[in-house]
Amino acid sequence: MFLALAAMLIPAAPAVVRPQIAQQPDPHSPTNRPVRVISIAAKGSTFDPAVVQLKVDEKIELDVTAVGQPIGIRISPFTDGAKANTPPGLSFLFGEDCYKIKKDQTVPILIEGTEPGTYTFRCCKACGNHKSMEGRIIVSANP
Ligand SMILES: [Cu+2]
Numbered sequence: 001m002f003l004a005l006a007a008m009l010i011p012a013a014p015a016v017v018r019p020q021i022a023q024q025p026d027p028h029s030p031t032n033r034p035v036r037v038i039s040i041a042a043k044g045s046t047f048d049p050a051v052v053q054l055k056v057d058e059k060i061e062l063d064v065t066a067v068g069q070p071i072g073i074r075i076s077p078f079t080d081g082a083k084a085n086t087p088p089g090l091s092f093l094f095g096e097d098c099y100k101i102k103k104d105q106t107v108p109i110l111i112e113g114t115e116p117g118t119y120t121f122r123c124c125k126a127c128g129n130h131k132s133m134e135g136r137i138i139v140s141a142n143p
Contacts, residue, residue: 043067050135062109066101072125079117089115098124113139
């Protein structure tokens with residue numbers, strides 16, 4: 001049943017597909033869950049914590065909760081001050097440009113650092129304290 005459903009959803013799947021990927025878009029499944037999960041509360045005019053650190057090649061899950069009001073979060077895949085042709089240094093698994101989060105709900109965002117740098121995230125939904133809501137993801141090089 002699941003396989004039949006997966007086959008319908010992915011008609012042009014490549015020949016070599018690991019079965020767990022073909023049937024599990026759920027980021028909370030045990031095999032897909034990254035090692036480190038960081039909870040971020042978007043509350044009032046702040047993200048808490050406002051700074052998240054990871055290493056290049058590390059995958060983390062940010063569980064962002066909109067406390068008391070709906071918010072949005074947009075994470076720049078480009079380092080702060082990046083020049084025009086710089087490739088992105090953060091990759092998103094199941095990525096969206098702006099995650100809209102309903103009041104008191106939590107959205108998991110899976111990211112992987114691919115280049116060292118500082119990546120800013122901001123609220124992307126008009127809310128009371130919109131302008132000052134921001135935080136940073138700092139990706140450091142592997143030793
Ligand atoms: Cu806002």
